[in-house]
Amino acid sequence: MTIKPAIELRGISKSFGPVEANKDITIRVMPGTIHGIIGENGAGKSTLMSILYGFYRADSGEIFVDGKKISIPDSQAAIGVGIGMVFQHFKLVENFTVLENIVLGAESGALLSPSLNKARAELAALASEYELNVDPDSIIEDIGVGMQQRIEILKALYRKANILILDEPTGVLTPAEADQLFRILKRLREEGKTIILITHKLREIMDITDTVSVMRQGEMTATLETNETSPENLAELMVGRKVLLRVDKTPAKPKNPVLEIEDLNMFDDFGVQRLKNVNLSVRAGEILGIAGVAGNGQSELLEVLGGYQKADGTVKVKGSEIDLTTSVNGDGQARRAQGIAHVPEDRQREGLIMDFMAWENSVFGYHREKSNQANRFFMDNNAIRRETEGKMHRFDVRPPNPKLTAKNFSGGNQQKIVLAREIERDPDLLLVGQPTRGVDIGAIEFIHQQIVALRDRGKAILLISVELDEILSLSDKIAVMFDGKIMGERLPSETNEKELGLLMAGVAEQVAQ
Amino acid sequence: MDVMPKWVDIIVVPLFSLFLAAALSALLILAIGESPIAALNLMIEGTLFRSAGWGYMLYYTTNFIFTGLAVSVAFHAALFNIGGEGQAMIGGLGVALVCLFIPWPHWTLAIVGASIGAALFGMIWAGLPAYLQAKRGSHIVITTIMFNFIAAGVLNFFLVDVLKPAGSMDPASANFPASTHLPTFQDIAGIIGFEKAFRSAPANVSFFIALFACLATWYLIWRTPLGYEIRALGKSGPAARYAGVRPVKIIMIAMMISGALCGMMAINTTQGESERLILNFTEGAGFIGIAVALMGRSHPVGVLLAALLFGFLYQGGAELALWTKIPRELIVVIQALVILFTGALSLMVRAPLERFFISIQRARV
Secondary structure, three states: OOOOEEEEEEEEEEOOEEEEEEEEEEEOOOOOOOOEEEEEOOHHHHHHHHHOOOOOOOOOOEEEOOOEEEEOHHHHHHHOOOEEEOOOOOOOOOOOOOHHHHHHOOOOOOHHHHHHHHHHHHHHHHHHOOOOOOOOOOOHHHHHHHHHHHHHHHHHHHOOOEEEEEEOOOOOOOHHHHHHHHHHHHHHHHHHOOOEEOOOOOOHHHHHHHEEEEEOOEEEEEEEEEEHHHHHHHHHHOOOOOOOOOOOOOOOOOOOOOEEEEEEEEEEOOEEEEEEEEEEEOOOOOOEEEOOOOOOOHHHHHHHHHHOOOOEEEEEEOOOOOOOOOOOOOOOHHHHHEEEEEOOOOHHHOOOOOOOEHHHHOOOOOOHHHHOOOOOOOHHHHHHHHHHHHHHHHOOOOOOOOOEEEOOHHHHHHHHHHHHHHHOOOOOOOEEEOOOOOOOOHHHHHHHHHHHHHHHHHEEEEEEEEHHHHHHHHHHHHEEEOEEEEEEOOOHOOOOOHHHHHHHEEEOHHHHH | OOOOOOOHHHHHHHHHHHHHHHHHHHHHHHHHHHHHHHHHHHHHHHHHHHHHHHHHHHHHHHHHHHHHHHHHHHOOEEEEEEEHHHHHHHHHHHHHHHHHHHOOOOHHHHHHHHHHHEEEEEHHHHHHHHHHHHHHHHOOOHHHHHHHHHHHHHHHHHHHHHEEEEEEEEOOOOOHHHHHOEEEEHHHHHHHHOOOHHHHOOEEEEHHHHHHHHHHHHHHHHOHHHHHHHHHHHOOOHHHOOOOOOOHHHHHHHHHHHHHHHHHHHHHHHHHHHHHOOOOOOOOOHHHHHHHHHOOOHHHHHHHHHHHHHHHHHHHHHHHHOOOOHHHHHHHHHHHHHHHHHHOHEEEEEEHHHHHHHHHHHOOO
């Protein structure tokens, strides 16, 4: 008799408006295994798990648990069939005790104390069974992040979960805490639990999973036995192999350094170090591409350089140091005045105001500059509209209507509006994040040409992209980031995807040796 | 693109909401045993066809323009200023101090001084919760509403202890000197011999300041870089941060402008009408401002129109209470229905209308 999969999803699809977050996903997870789901941010991992946990309903497809077809309309139903979820952001009540948090939502009656007593006994049993020791009476806000996560796991186990989904569990953990978590997960597997681990970190997949599924842009691109694959293979599957877009460009003629970064360190609001001793330099007439799996500090680097994150270290632009200690969020305008233009990674969240018209967006960040003012008090809206029309024609924005609201343009045209704004300012340094994410092929080519043209005018460009192809075809020099560090710099002519993939996975040492 | 025509959003949706509110009110009036048609007639006659009615309606309208604009400016920065009442009260205090303690030779100068005093005091009163929001993250809705109560307390203290003339039993300041009295519409109409048009009505020249405030607000929001930043922050915090807009600064400025506008309401009520500072002179105008801003879609022209409507309802409601069995309380209910439908429930009206117009558009294509 064959063993039935603990979970089987067949043909799951889910769209949000025009965005297909999950396309015809089929996956089988065998009981008593750890199954990894890997993919970049936005690949559709979390959507898939939200469907499994009853937060979203799939547009089509079937779900089987232990071979039985079921429907999961809400999370109560998911818990009912033994699915437990540990979220990336914990769902704990900070000022409750451990015990109260575990009981929350699973109280057995109107009075609290019988539930608590029952839970205390069960918690002791669980603790000894899975070696998950916690003090049931400590208050959540007094205990560490790793311990809080353990409580999330206990919460699921207390609800009789046989299948445990962990969404980016190590995102908030220190390496030591992560190791501890993995020991717990292995122990749970020994006890016959099924675990689904969602992550974008290759090493975790290699360390702990039995099987791994790779997601990319809403599709399940592969499901593999972990011991039959390698980090570089996974990196390739994750980043994907699109039709390689050749960019016509002449060899770079780099001149003086424009951007010099020395010992840049940055901690986020939670005290996690996001940039670790970053040293980089970009010269005039050169494109420096930063490769890396999303979430390894590239976004933070852009935010620091763009003027809206504090950091320590020295950053010089054309020899003059820029102020990294800004205490108020928002020195973006000072940065622009220093000749730094910035095409942010997320055009819809940062680069554009989706409810503003194209012409209003076309001066966003430069709206206080003299050229956009009619006089001391008012903006010169007519001139801005005229100017925008010209920009839209030059950058082939369709339709070239300055009065159309940003959200009514397609992704590619939105990106062109941002690019037109930043490039036409003729900056000394252009920061570009994910220039072609969610952009159609035609627009990609155009955007690449514009970036190369700016380089040929002798400007420095810092390119950040998770598309390895894009990095390889556009960059004159490539730096690879992993875990907030620069793993190494390579010339595109002297490296290949395999080497970069390994660097992106953080395994520099083996390459070097 | 499937969007309904803009004019539907701006004109049809509010009118339809208004119609629903009116229909429900009519049912209520029927249930009381009065005729809704007669009630409507009475409201229209009492407001639009009687000279005093006009004057009262425009007097209320003036208040609502100021508070409506104030709420709109804050809305553009995605801030909900519920503290209009308190800011107006403190603005009234500013007006009283300016009018009582500075010897003004003529009302034209006095109104400038009083406007500045009112705006400054309102600004400070809104600035405190704004600072708490911007720097400390205390929610502006909570703090502004609490500041209403504090303002009422402060006003009480001043009227009972500080500004009350010795020997008076009335919790009110002394009368302002005659040189600060503002010309009413009756006075103005009298110049051209049309006194009859505004007999004994409290509407006064501050109405024109309110109109000017509409214009100034329009320029501020849509023509200045500051207005641009206010709208940018209101639409998207992360984008504003990216563009180098400082949230703390914008929150402070937007709220202080909002507070200044609320405060300026007091030149109408305090300097223009009562000619002394009295208790509870705001009469809920700060809250009505929220409905006016919602109905006017935070646009100065919309605010002006909505303020006229609410002026009509206020004056018409008073007429109803005067001439029919309809109790005073029901008037408040009717006004509340209008607020409910045009404000909170406007989305309920909008969604089906949107579907309706899109289906028409599709059918035509």
